[in-house]
Amino acid sequence: MKKQMTDFRVVAREDYLPNFFVLTLQGGEPLDEVRPGQFVEVAVPDCREVMLRRPISVHDVDVEAGTLSLLVQVVGRGTERLSQVAVGSTLNVIWSLGRGFSVAGERVLLVGGGTGVAPLLYLAKCYAARGVRPTLLLGGRTSGLIPTLSRYEPWGRLCVATDDGSLGERGLVTEHSCFAEPYDHICACGPTPMMKAVARSARQRGIDCEVSLENMMACGLGACLCCVAATDEGHKCVCREGPVFDIKHLNQWMNE
Numbered sequence: 001m002k003k004q005m006t007d008f009r010v011v012a013r014e015d016y017l018p019n020f021f022v023l024t025l026q027g028g029e030p031l032d033e034v035r036p037g038q039f040v041e042v043a044v045p046d047c048r049e050v051m052l053r054r055p056i057s058v059h060d061v062d063v064e065a066g067t068l069s070l071l072v073q074v075v076g077r078g079t080e081r082l083s084q085v086a087v088g089s090t091l092n093v094i095w096s097l098g099r100g101f102s103v104a105g106e107r108v109l110l111v112g113g114g115t116g117v118a119p120l121l122y123l124a125k126c127y128a129a130r131g132v133r134p135t136l137l138l139g140g141r142t143s144g145l146i147p148t149l150s151r152y153e154p155w156g157r158l159c160v161a162t163d164d165g166s167l168g169e170r171g172l173v174t175e176h177s178c179f180a181e182p183y184d185h186i187c188a189c190g191p192t193p194m195m196k197a198v199a200r201s202a203r204q205r206g207i208d209c210e211v212s213l214e215n216m217m218a219c220g221l222g223a224c225l226c227c228v229a230a231t232d233e234g235h236k237c238v239c240r241e242g243p244v245f246d247i248k249h250l251n252q253w254m255n256e
């Protein structure tokens, strides 16, 4: 799909404690070609300290309503400023970037940790459109760090793991009872150690697996080379050739 730069109007903003928010954007553009796992580059408005756009995953798309949603965690100045944008204001966005998930498989596990849960909502909806009800395994250190849980419920079997046991099963996502069930496809997005643990387990069990890498990015367009990852076919730009990779090409990354 052609990359576009669009002034989107912020049509809704929802805040989730402790530091998450969802922005719903409308730009008058048809969104039917946006793939789950793709991301956008958002220009941070009225903030001289933040020159570079910020990469944020596509959280949800409503093709009929023409809206695209972003789930964001405040971690620094850019996301702090984005958390203050008012409904009715405009955000300049380059979209939709990168390669998304393949939406393959019949017995499917989607694993997300932290803000890595963001792309899994639209991914689960795309599976549902194919008649596949995935298992959604969402993890975080504590219950407050898994925002917007109720949004996922209609689209799959929801399982939760928290480090402190405040919600769902206590422990890592890879220790959750649903993780060991038989699947033919796994998709993961979240902290690198979590994705490596999921990928290594999938490789050992012979399950197809895709992971979404969130390397630091600048241009988001394949020009600055600041986002490269070591793959079995050499270094690749995560922004252009990812962020989603099949782990068949990531043996080196898994072994690092």
Ligand SMILES: Cc1cc2nc3c(=O)[nH]c(=O)nc-3n(C[C@H](O)[C@H](O)[C@H](O)COP(=O)(O)OP(=O)(O)OC[C@H]3O[C@@H](n4cnc5c(N)ncnc54)[C@H](O)[C@@H]3O)c2cc1C
Pocket: 039, 050, 054, 055, 056, 057, 058, 071, 072, 073, 074, 075, 076, 077, 078, 079, 080, 115, 118, 119, 213, 214, 215, 216, 217, 243
């Ligand atoms: C493809 C992709 C998709 C992403 N999707 C989402 C999303 O859906 N929701 C979301 O909240 N965030 C997402 N991120 C991370 C988001 O881009 C960063 O949190 C954001 O750029 C930080 O900007 P800032 O100005 O607030 O923080 P900065 O002041 O730039 O940094 C604050 C802290 O955040 C860390 N940080 C910055 N960028 C990243 C990064 N890419 N990965 C890990 N740590 C980082 C910095 O090391 C620093 O410690 C995504 C990143 C990528 C590459």
Ligand code: FES
Pocket: 216, 217, 218, 219, 220, 221, 222, 223, 224, 225, 226, 227, 228, 237, 238, 239, 240
């Ligand atoms: S962010 Fe510039 S090449 Fe990927």
